Amino acid sequence: MSAVEQVSVTVDGREVEVAKGTGLVETAAAAGIEIPVFCYEPRLGPAIGACRMCLVEVEGVPKLQAGCTLTAQAGMVVRTAQSSEKAAEGQNATLEFILVNHPLDCPVCDKGGECPLQDLTFKYGPGQTRMAFPKRTFDKPIPISPTIALDRERCILCYRCTRFSADVAEDGQLVAKNRGAQSLIATFEDESYRAPFSGNVIELCPVGALTSTQYRFEARPWEIQNVPTVCGLCPVGCNISATTREGRVKRILSRNHPEVDQGWLCDKGRFAFPHLYADDRIVDPLERVRRRGFGELSWDDALDHAEALLRGAQGRIVTALSGSETLEQAYALGKLLRRGLGAHSAVLAEATSSALDAFRAPLAAIADAEIVVVVGEEAVADRAPIVELWIKQASRNGAEVVRLAEPKLGEELEQRVSSSERAVLIWSGRGGGGGARLAELAHRLGLDRKPGCAAFHLPATPNGRGVTDAWAAAGDGEEENPEPIGLLIVSGDEAASDPAVRALAEQAEHVLAITMFHGLAVGWANLVLPGTSYLERDGSYVNLEGRVQRLRRAVIPPVPDELAWIAKLAERFGVELSPHASAVFAELSERLYGGISLGEVGERAPLPDRAPYAAPEPAPVAPIPPAPAAPGEHFLGTLKLRRYRPLFSGSAVERVPELQFQRPEPVIELAAADAERRQIVGGEIVSVRSNGTALSLRAAINRALAAGTVRIAEEHAADLHRDVEVVKP
DSSP states (O other), X not given: OOOOOXXXXXXXXXXXXXXXXXXXXXXXXXXXXXXXXXXXXXXGSSOOOOSOTTEEEETTOSSOEEGGGOBOOTTOEEEOTTTOHHHHHXXXXXXXXXXXXXXXXXXXXXXXXXXXXXXXXXHHSOSSOOOOSOOOOOOOOEEEETTEEEOGGGOOOOOHHHHIIIIISOOOOEEEESOGGGOEEEEGGGOOOOOTTTTHHHHHOSSSSEEETTTTTTOOGGGOEEEEEEOOSSTTOOEEEEEEETTEEEEEEEOOOTTTTTTOOOHHHHHOGGGGGOTTBOOSOEEEETTTEEEEOOHHHHHHHHHHHHHHTTTOEEEEEOSOSOHHHHHHHHHHHHHHSOOOEEEESSOXXXXXXXXXXXXXXXXXXXXXXXXXXXXXXXXXXXXXXHHHHHHHTTOEEEEESSSOOHHHHHHHHHHOSSEEEEEOOOSTTHHHHHHHHHHHTTGGGOTTOEEEEOOSSTTHHHHHHHHHHXXXXXXXXXXSEEEEEEESHHHHTOHHHHHXXXXXXXEEEEESBHHHHTTTOSEEEEOOOGGGOOEEEEOTTSOEEEXXXXXXXXXXXXXXXXXXXXHTTTOOOOSSHHHHHHHHHXXXXXXXXXXXXXXXXXXXXXXXXXXXXXXXXOOOOOOOOOTTOSOOOOEEEEEEOOSSOSHHHHTOGGGGGGSOOSEEEEOHHHHHHTTOOTTOEEXXXXXXXXXXXXXXXXXXXXXXXXXXXXXXXXXXXXEEEEEOO
């Protein structure tokens, strides 16, 4: 690779050397000089020079130039407003023009105190206005969605929001209408802004034009604290700041980790925090009482009951893990059960594979790829939404993106992948052994020998890899589920809402559930212990890259932390266990992470180096669905049902009114071939039948779906069995 040419640029008399083509805003920053901007945002792509706030004087050019659109060239001499009267006059005039119709409502504006327009007006703007006429006003606020409000009179037409919609999320739902002085920001066809990443425009807006309906009039900057942590709702582990006031979470902001999330958040991660304050939150232990349903009991009595259940099971214990537990919680629970009780059996929603450590790379590597192959029938945006944004960026950068339902690349595609120096494989499918199968494929293609290549498995749970490793580190070996099951421990909301776990509970003599909400476990558990949210925990998660990241408690939960009562319970069985996350992590780290402390994880967790490839255990092969019947047959045969979990689903989303419009409609996805054989077109209502159950769902054609299969969201699949018939009514 040829060396990058360095050039010398002089900014306000300071000479600085930078790579040729570096943006002038960054070049000036390297010289310690600020060029103020509104519309400029590198993550949105090439600068457009819309706001003119960055005007500078360039030697040899007669007119002022928009600094954000310029790049460093050899010998360039630039004077900003700090040394050029002409540039200062231009910036002053720009701000005066912006403020002509901008309302002076800073005391009530949610952006007040955090507003770039405020800051730059004080620093560069006129001291007083010359305008005496009335300012233009609009109806306000305009709810462009249940989560976002638009105040048009504050808008300065920087186009950050529309550029994000068009060029980053690529949803095309936020647009600029009209022209010139009549330009307005609006949604396409005035429909609700329904897109998985819509909330990012709130943070991108440099004024108070786009604000959060949840945070509107809730707090002022001097009343809040921002706690750096990570999102615990998907396996990406986006870095976030939780804004709190008076002990309650008020909003979630992004906290840019350029290797992980690039400062973007999905709407689930941004807006789902009110689930902490749901009406059906469990705040006291509950036990089943004959003829009276469930009754509350004290924590001492609850631990007595839990001890009795554990002893009475005589080792016949199965633990259903959610994959949302912290490393410390999983290790503590595993240590109690595996060392104190000799219970070895655990079930997790999905297995992961350490063999992928040989292909470890930051998610940012996707953006630089030459070819990206996505394998699996699950939508990437449902499993790991920010990964979808990385894939879109790769496509914009010229990468070839191939999506396959099955891990069969074909000879031509395999040749292209194996010959590329920057190839990325992504597994986004259900079924056991996905990570192992991906590792085997990546190794066969030689990706572990190329530092620019990578392979990512998108788990179904936020901390699936970390929980698996922590549980394994807590004991030796693993056994099959005992029969009969004496005690089923259901750990977390995801496990409590899983139909497979419910089926397992029917086989168990007793059930102990750890969950946050009444509706998930009350009615089928013998003992319910209150759970906590990721925003209420201190500890760590491992994201899909294999990066250990730090969770910090944003607010104090209304119930004891899981580590606290697990430690107390462990005492009764002679197991030494600390109630503090840092101490538990230290013990776990000695086994898994080279002895680093929790404090060393830091706010920008580094990615570990790649490990040598080690062949994984043989992965189970999913059965191939039967081919559809031949044309002309009256009975066209059954199709295999694949349930999936949409992004906007789960116990947290269900308890946030503002997110209900994002939840999926009741549809059935069919492969193109199956739809054609049944003369079904997208959008029409079809009948779905299985084992005496019949549903009416709207059909949607999914061209990435394998023939012989259909997809229905879990919440709409009801009691359908695996084999279903799909017919026109």
